[in-house]
Every structure is written in C-alpha cells, then in structure tokens.
Amino acid sequence: MKVKVISRSTDEFTRERSQDLQRVYHNYDPNLRPQEKAVEYVRALTAAKLEKIFARPFIGALDGHRDGISCMAKNPNYLKGFFSGSMDGDIRLWDIANRRTVCQYSGHQGAVRGLTVSTDGRILVSCGTDCTVKLWNVPVATLTDSDDSTDNSSEPLAVYVWKNSFWAVDHQWEGDLFATAGAQVDIWNHNRSQPINSFQWGTDTVISVRFNPAEPNVLATTASDRSITLYDLRMSSPARKVIMRTKSNSISWNPMEPMNFTAANEDCNCYSYDSRKLDEAKCVHMGHESAVMDIDYSPTGREFVTGSYDRTIRIFQYNGGRSREIYHTKRMQRVFCVKFSCDASYVISGSDDTNLRLWKAKASEQLGVLHPREQRKHAYHEAVKNRYKHLPEIKRIVRHRHLPKPIYKAASLRRTMMEAERRKAERRKAHSAPGSIVTEPVRKRRIIKEVE
C-alpha cells in the first residue's frame, strides 16, 4: 500500500527570525476564489470612489504678469523652464517647481504674439504686434542661480524689424531656422536680419505656425481664410491646403506619430488629420462649448490638452472623441494658451486673468517617488476600474465631473441645438426620395475642399 498525506512542517512555512519577511505562497487556482468577479466589481467601485476622493488637479497659480497671457513656450532642454508672453509686451521665464519668475524680458511695445525656444535651449525668439522679432538669451540654470530671487532683465541679443506685425513663431525641432506667421509665412535664420524665404498662398493672414517634430522641413500653418496649409521648405511653394468651414486657431503635431496633427477650431471641436490624406479628418474631438484657442500634445503622443474660450481646459485622448478630463476654476477666465509639460505629468495654462496655472495631467495621481508596492496598487486599481468601467454604477462615478453652472447650461443648450439639427436632418432624409440626400460623415462634414 502506498500512502502519502499532506504534511506541512511549520519551519518551512513560517519565518525564522522577526527580521525576516513573512513568507507568502501563491496558488492561482480559480476554485479557491469563489465569486471572484463580484469581488473585482466591488474593488472597481471602491477604486473609482477613491480616485474621485484624491482628484485634486490644481497645483498652483503663477502670478506676476500685469496683462492677459497671449502665448507660451516650453524649453526642450530644461524641464522646469517655461516662457510666457503677455498682451503688454512682458515676457517672463518661470521656474515651474518653485512657481517663481527667474527672468524677465521687457522690450516689446505691443502684445507678444509668439514665443519659441531654439533647439539647444539657449535662445528665445519672440515676435509681436510691433512688427519686430527679438532674440533673447536664456540664462543657463546653475545651482547658484536657483537661489537668487532677483528678476534680472536682459537686453535682446538681436532685434529684427519687418514689414508687418507677426501672429506666431515656431522653431525647427532640429535645426536653426524659425518661421514667423503674419501676412505671409517667413523663414528666418538666427543670424540674418531678413527672412531667407517667404511663402504665400492667398492674401489672408496666417495666424499660427508649427514645425513637424520628425521632418525638419515640413511645417503646418493656419490662416484666417479657414484653411490649414502644409509647407515643405525644400520646395519653393506651399504643398497642400485644406479649407474648412471655420477658422482653426492652433495646430499641434503628434510627437509620436508625426504624420498626424490636430487643429483647434473655432467651432468648438478639434480635428485630427493625417497630413498625407487631408480630405477627411481622422477624428473629431468634441467637448468644448466655445472656440478652442490652443492645443498641445503630450510627449507620449497619447493625449493632448486644449484650452478654450469657455474658460475650461480639456484633456483628450489622441483617438477619442470625448474628453477624458476637464479643469476649471472660478478665477480662470478665457484660456488663451496651454502647454503639456515635457514629462507628461503637468499641464500649464495661461489665461486672460494674467495668471499661469499649473495642473496635474492625471487628477488623482500621487506625486513624488512611489514605493513599488504603491505603484502596483495604483496599477491594479487602474486595471480593475478599466475592466468594469462600462457597468452603470462605476461609469456614473468615473464620468462625473462638477461643472460650473454657466458651462453646464451652455453645454446642455448646445446639446439641444445639435440634437434639433440632427433630428431635422434625419426627418428631411426620411421624407425625401431614398438616395437623394446623402449624409456626410462627421469627419468630412466640416471640410470644404482640399487644394493642391
């Protein structure tokens, strides 16, 4: 007879000394865990509630400017340095971590319309309504500098005066050319006082310009004739243009998928395009109640932040139609510019009330260095919440955001109006001969035509 019985010796299963860790044994057999789905559901519910408890996205406001902020720039080489320009010509370099002004550049006569930093992070280019482009020196941050609290103003390295006022400026990601937008698109070199090249298509002002992160010679611009134009510096004329129904205020290229860009439009939507195929938008991002003023992609390429005239900031997913997050404050008025920080953790917004505001990109994120156990716990909560986020109770908690009353009312009004339009179009179609009315997909609807 062969017989064996389960026998566990206590030494093998308990620790020897109190300094040792307790022994943990795993058996992943589902039979040991009855009703595991219900337990997961309860954990998802708790995780959703905890996320709401810890959702405090606003970190602080940086005040100092004396007029509304019109543009911002981030320094690609230095995580903490952000530049902001205001409507009275004041440009400041901020230390985001300490929320102080490091350096102040004054000199512009009118509003500063565009700011950009060169590839090596040493030179700041600014342009404004006073028809000038100014190049400034960016102080290199050393240990001694960060203790100083004196705002030292400096003289511009160079001032280039040109024929008409400028609306935007952007620098190449790799290179030493920068482009300004005004009556036409001008390409400048740091050392020349005149643009080395000029592009024009039509007679309308160009209001924003952005270089492609991967292709140094490709740039996109928006103009007040409701178009988005793509240029290639190696060709002598602009490459392609798509005309929409309303004007786009700003563009941002996706840094991880550089053939895609998203345009922030006046009709409260953002349109993502594939630059190779401009006849149809890749995705329409809806959510804002008023014109979208600025847009910036996160360095992960997975989400972007938009600031709008309706006093809110929304964070969208790169392929999602609805916003993941909405930030608002009673004191924040019209948002004119937003930037995603280079470590994808923070969002900085500049608004009409002369303040820059610092927000967390993930509202309930725990900042600082996390213990690996904490990281795993957060990852588990995310995963279990994502698994059950379609169930009604959890969906209700995860989706819920408090909106200030004017925005809430504006949103429901807009919803009613769009619903009414949709219903009318549906009825028109239903009561006409089949095939005589063709509904265009939303992605095509706002585009008038594409021009070579």
Place this chain on the structure above:
Amino acid sequence: MGAKEENGDGGGIRPPIEQEISKELDTNMKKYLRGEGANLEILKDKKLKGQLALREELYGKSAKAAAKVEKWLMPSEGGYLEAEGVEKTWQIKQEAIAREVDILSSRNQYDIVLPELGPYTLDFTSSGRYMAAAGRKGHLAVVDMKNMNLIKEIQVRETVRDVVFLHNELFFAAAQKKYPYIYNRDGTELHCLKEHGAVLKLQFLRNHFLLVSINKFGQLRYQDVTMGEIVGNFRTGLGRTDVMRVNPFNGVVSLGHSGGTVTMWKPTTAAPLIKMLCHQGPVSALAFHPNGHLMATSGKECKIKIWDLRKYEVLQTLPGHAKTLDFSQKGLLAVGTGSFVQILGDFSGSHNYSRYMGNSMVKGYQIGKVSFRPYEDVLGIGHSMGWSSILVPGSGEPNFDSWVANPFETSKQRREKEVRSLLDKLPPETIMLNPSKIGTVREAKKKEKPTKQEREAEMEAAVEAVKGFVWKNKTKGRNKPSKKAKKKQELVAKAKRPFLDQQLKGEQSLSTKKQKLSEEVELPASLQRFARKKPTA
C-alpha cells in the same frame, strides 16, 4: 555540441520532454483561462477589435504564467492512497494508514470521547487551523488544530444545536435553545440575536459577511454581521427543516425539506430561486462540491443522488442512507450514517463516484456531522460520544494561497486580512445562481403583449384608482350629488377609454385578418372575381 544543437532547434522540432511539458501546460492553462475566448470575428468596429484582441492575448499570457507557477513553484504535493495487489483501497483501515505515515500526520488521527455532553457538531475556519465543537448539552469549545490546544471551552447550560465560525477564529455563533448567540474567542458573549428565534442550523457566507439561519418554524433569515442589519427574512412555507447548506461557489443557500424538495434561496427575493423535487422521502442531508457544479443529496428512502447543477439532472444514484454529507476540496464525498463513514471518490473524471475509503467506528457512536478539514487530508467526525478525526489521503488542497486562507497566519496577518476582506465585502445583491454573469451584457428582453387577464386587471386597477378619489366639498350650492355622480361617471369612462381603444384596435386587426383569410378559403379559383369587394361610395 549537443546543447548547441538543442538551442538551434528552438523554433522547430523540440525534444520529447519539452513537448510533453508544453502539452501539460496547455491543459493546465484551460483552468486559468476561465472559459472560452470572445468571438472577435463578428465585430465591425476595428478599434474595438484591436483593443479586445490585445486583451485576449494578455489573458493567454497570464494563464500561461499561472500554469507555469502551478507546475514548478508549488511547495507541497497532494496526498494519495494506492492499494497494491489484491487489496482494495476501501479495505485499508485507519490504523494501517497511521503506521505508514509520519508522526505529525498520524497525530491528526484521534478520538475525543466526551460521553455526557451530547452529540457534537463541528465547524472549521476557512484555513483549517481552528475548530469549533459544540455538544448538544451546552458544551462549546474552540480548538487550535495545529497544536491540539484547547483555546477556550464554555458551558452555556442550554441546548446548542449548531455552531459556526464567522469570518475569523475570533468569533463564532452558536444556535442555542431560544436564540443564536455570538461569542468571542475568549468565551464572552457578544450578541444575542433575538430576531432569529429558535434556530436549527446556521451557516456563514464568508464573502458577504452574512449569517444565515433556519429556525423551528421554517423561517430563513439573513443577517449582516458587520452592521447587524437583517438583510432578508423569509417564510419558506415548507415547514420545519434542519438541512441547510451554502453553495460556496455562488453563495446561494439551499434547504432540504421533508417533502423531498430542495429549494435554493438568495437574500433579495422572497421566493426561492429553484425548487426541485429530489427525493421520494424527506431530504436528510445536502452537500455542494466546491466548483459549484455538483450537489449531493440523500433522502430517507435510502438513496444518495449526485446532481449536476448546470442542467439540474441526476448524474448518479447510489444506494445507502446518509445522515450527513460533505465534499472535500478535491472532490471526495464523505457519507456518514450510523457509526460508519464512507468516502467516495471520482477517479475517472466522469462524475462516477465509487468507493474510496471507509471507516467504521465503535458500535455505539452515532455520527452527527462529517466535515473535511480545509487544506489537510483530514476528516472531522462529530458523533454522540464526542468527536474524532481520521486521515483521508488526497482530500485536501495541498497548496494554500496566503492571501486567501493561511493556516500559518500570525495575528498581524489576521488583522490585515480582516480589514481587506471587509473592504471587499460583497453586497447581498451579488448572490446569483451564475456568478460569472457579473460584468456581462444583459440579454434584451422581448416585449410580450399583456394577456387578456393582465389587461383586465390593469383596467380594474385604473378604475379603482379613479373611484378612490376623494371629492372636495364645494360650497355655495355647487355640491349637488347629481353633479358629483355625473363627474364620477365621466372620469371612470375616461380611465377605461385607452384600454377599450386598444381592445378595439386588436379586434379590428383580428377581424380583418380573419375576413381576408376566410374569403380566400371559401371561393374556388374560378369564382375569385366574385369575391366581395369593398363597396364604393
């Protein structure tokens, strides 16, 4: 040289040992995959399809990792009993087993004789470390089974019919003569649960923290032991019964009645979920397999039936009496009658239970309850002269998971586990027959037309509502009774109108259908042109 060749062949032909291992892992993986994968071919949404395909791949990877852990990282191995030669396993006696086995395990086989204090019932905690024993004459004891330490024993001087541990070894509930009481490990009485009445059987639902009781009048009560609220209170309507068991797979409580029916209950509905006629005589015992698919019932007509709970069909009928039944973690079934315990096992995998072991106790001992000890190859038997424990190789799960149930728990770990299990406490609404339905899509119900009776009932209800209306006493001569009566008639007619309209519509459509049909049937083909046409104006 040979090693290099093997490495080079990684993609192509593998050595036979590796192939065997991968086949074994594949069969084990099925357990961890928990069912079939989703059919993604029917999806038209490309984005969703891509996301779901990624998820399915991740599930496959995690199942593979779990199968590998099971194969290589488990600390203990299960027990077994194999007979050699002509000998059969059920002929092997406990003494023979005790001789062959090591000292620590042979200590698990003993007889505790306590003749004056009545038949004993037992309950084990979920980790199998602690045992609560209750003698009918009022003896309550909590024993630490690792060291055979008696932690506390009290004499309550009342009839005790049942005892059950709550979520910990710190608390246990005893069903005493008039009410159930909850005691601490130190023997202090914490609560007297007056609402339950004279309870015959108690059970505890661990994930939901619900204490279930069935009392002398056949009333089933669910009480939440964390906050003390009575979650459900039902009159079963089928009389007094003391056969009650919780199905650990889905948390459903089932009762066996004296008419041979087995009913299954959940705390949120007053009517039983399932009512099945199992036996021709009263049901005497009930047990559930831990995987939730099998149920064993025994009736007083000397039959033991094994049921499949997915189809509610009998899988096997065995002859024999059974005063008590219990399934072990590995699926062995213990049957106790008189002073004989028989253990049946399913060795072919086809739900065919056959004799595995047997143990005959001293003639005078009347077995009251058998209970397998979790995570050990031990069967606890409570009988009229005390309690005993015998070795049953192969009945317990050899590898425990520290975060589910840890027999070597320290007090710190116990406290942590208590807090975590309270955070994971399931609401009573999650108890359902098929617990994997949570998170799935509910099927769209087809709208049925209300039957004639229902429509009439609705009409009656509407008329009653109108008639029950209280009239305002108007003054200045406007309160004439004739006017009131007329108004009332009008209102009743108005309430009835929608129902009558519906009826008319239905009848019209029926009559037109009938007409069309009848006309087409009556006249032959050549006379069709003389069929009645609609009269022109």
